[in-house]
Amino acid sequence: MSTVTTRADATVVRPWQQLVVIWALLLTAPFWLPLVGGYTAVAARVLVMALAAMGLNLLLGYTGVLSFGHAAYFGLGAYGAGLTLKYVAHSTPLAIVAGTLLGGIAGMLFGLLLVRRRGVYFAMVTIAFGQVCFYIAYKWDDFTGGYDGLRGFVRAPLDFGLFTIDITNNGMLFYYFVVVVFGLAVGLQALILRSPFGRTMLAIRENERRARFLGLPVEKHIWISFSISCFFTALAGTLYALLNNFADPLGLNYIMSGNIVMIAVMGGMRTFWGPLVGAVLFVLLQDYVSSMTTNWMSFVGLVFVLVVLFFPRGLMGVLQRKPSA
C-alpha cells in the first residue's frame, strides 16, 4: 500500500508545481511567445477566454449546473465597460467595475428566476436570457451601436497619481495588466472554493438530494454560485472590450456561450486550471488553424469530440489524480 502511494505521488503533478509552471509561463509569455510564432495579443485573449470559462466552471464544474447563456454576462460586461468609457468617464478601472457590476447584477436577477429549474430546462432558460440580451444590444442602435457594435472608445492609461502606466498603446503592458486582473480574480475564486460555501457547492454537485436532506438551502446556494459565476464572466467581458477597444453583439450570442462551455469542457471542468488549458487550446486552434484552412471549425469540432471521447475529464483532468473513491 505504502509503496503504491509513494510511486503515484512521485508522478502526479502537485498543486504547487502546477502553480509555479502556470504562473511562470504566464509571466514570461511576451518573451517566449514571439520565438514560437505567437504574439502578445493572443496571450491576452487566452487569459480573457480562460477567465470567462473559469467563471462558468464555478457553476458547471463545482456546482454541477450547466448554463448555456454565459455569453450574456460576458457581453454585458463588455458593453458595460465600453459604454462607461464612451459616455461616463475615461477611466479603465471604473469601466471594469461598471461592466462587472452590470453583468453580475443582471446574472443575479436572472438567477432568481432560474434556480428552481434543473438540467436541460436550466440550460434552455439561460439560453433564452442570453438571446434577450443579444437582441437588446442588436436593436438599440443609438445606444449600443446595434449590429455594427459599440465603438468610439479606447482603454485609458492607468493613472496612479505619481505615475501613469500606458496600457493604451503598449500591448505588453496591457497584457501584464490582464495578468494582474486575472491573478486577482482566480485568487478570489480559489478562496471561494476553499471556503465552507465552496464545499457546499461540491456537496450539491455530488448529491443534491442529500444536501437538501442535510438542511442546506440548495436553491439559495445555486443562486449565489450562479451570481458569483456571472460576476467573474462579466469581468472577463470587460477585459475583452478593453482588449479589442470594441464591444459587439455577437459577444452576447449563444455561439459565444457555446465557446465558453467548450473551453471549460475541453480543459477539464472539474479542475481549477482546466479552463485555462482549454482556452489555450481553443484560441490557438482558432488562431492558427484558421490561417491554414477555411475548414478550421471542423478541426475545432474534431478536437472537441476527441477530447470528450478520450479525456472525458478534460485535458487537465488527465494530469490530476482521480478523487479517492
Next chain:
Amino acid sequence: MSRNGVGPMVRRRRILKVGAGIGALQFTAPFIIQARGEQPVKIGFIDPITGSLSALAVSEVEGAKWTVEQMNKKGGILGRPVELLVEDSANDTGTGVQKAHKLIERDKVDVIMGDVNSGIAYAIMGVTSEKKVLHIVPGGHTDPITGKDCKWNTFRTCNTTAMDAAAVTGELVKKFGKKWFFITPDYAYGKTLQENFVKNLKKAGGTYEGDMLPIANTDFSATLIKAKAYKPDVLLNNMGGAAQLNCMKQFVQFGMAKEMALGGALYEIETLRSVPKEALTGWWVMEWWWNQPNVPAVKQFVDAISPALGGKKPSARHWFSYVSINAVRLAAEKAKSLEAVKMAHALSDLELPPEIALSPNKIRYRGGDHQLMSDLFVGQVQPAGPGGPDDLFKVESVVPGEQAAGSAEATGCKISWPA
C-alpha cells in the same frame, strides 16, 4: 479535492493517453515563419471566409490572390515581391481584431485590407489607426468608415450606402414615379440605407411608406399586402441575403410585378447566381460590372482573370481586391516608400489609370474622405442573357461617383494627419 485522494499507479494506458494527447497537440503548435532572403511587401487580407458572408469574401480573396500573382510576374511593388497573407475573420469582430493584431504584430504586414462585414472593418480600423498601418477597406459599406469616423490611414474601395441609394433613386424617380414603399431590415445598415433613400426621394418631392422587418425575415405576405394597398410606383427591397431573395420571390408570386417597379440598392452577382429565374427582376445598383463594351480594358481584364475563376466572370468583389491591391502599388511607387503616412498622402486624390479603374469615367480615392469615387452601374436584373450564365444584369445608366456621393464635407469626414 484531489489533494486528499490516494493516487493510483501510473498505468500504461494513461501514459499512452497522455502521449496521444501530446502528439495531437503538435497539430496545433504554432508554426514559425521562416526567414526569407528577399524581404517581400506584405499585404494582410482579413475577410469572413466562413460564415454568412463567405461567398462575397471568397470572391475578394480570389481576386486578391490573382492580382498578387499577376503583380509578382511584373516585378511586384518597388521591385520587391508581394506576399498576401489571408486571414479568416469568421464574421466575428473579436476574431477579426485578433487577426489584425496578429498580422501587424507578428507578421509585420505593410498594409491591412478588410473586411466585408462593415462592423468588423470598423473594429479593425481601431487597430490599424492605433498601429499607424495603411488600411484599405475593399468591401464594407457602412457610411462612417469614410464619413464621420474617417481616418487618415483608411481608404475604401466599395461604395457607401449613401452613394448606392443616391444613384438608384434618381433613376427610379425618373422612370417610374415618386410614390415609394420600403421594405427594410431593422438594423443599422438597413436604417442608414432607408434614410439615404428618403433623403433623396424627399429632395425629388416624393412620398413614402414602409415596414421595418427582422433581418432574417421569411414571410413577407403581410407587408406585401400593405404595399399593394398603398399602390406605390416603386417597391424598394432593402433586405439582404436570403431575406432579399424571399421577398423577391413572394413579390413575383403575388403578381405585383405588373403593378409596380421593384428596386433596391445593392445586388451582387454572387447572390444573383442562386436566385431562381422567376425572381430575377427589378432595378438595382452594381458597383462594377464585367460587361462594359465601351471600355476596352475591361474585356482584357475579364479574359485574363476568368480562367482563374473556373470560367466564371469576375464580380465587383474581384474588382475591389484588384483595385485595392493595385492602389497599394501605385501609392508605393508614387511615394517611393512603404511608410504608411507617405503612402496615404500619395493615395489621396490619386487618379487610377484606365487598366486599373476599368470604368467609363475617371476614378480616384477622394482626398477629402478617402472614398473611391467609382462609377455606379444602375440597371435591371434579368434571367441569364445572351452573354452566358453570368449575363444577369443589364446596365441602363452609369452614375459618376462624385455625383452620387455629394461633397466630401457633407459626409462629416474630417481627416487629421499625424504630425
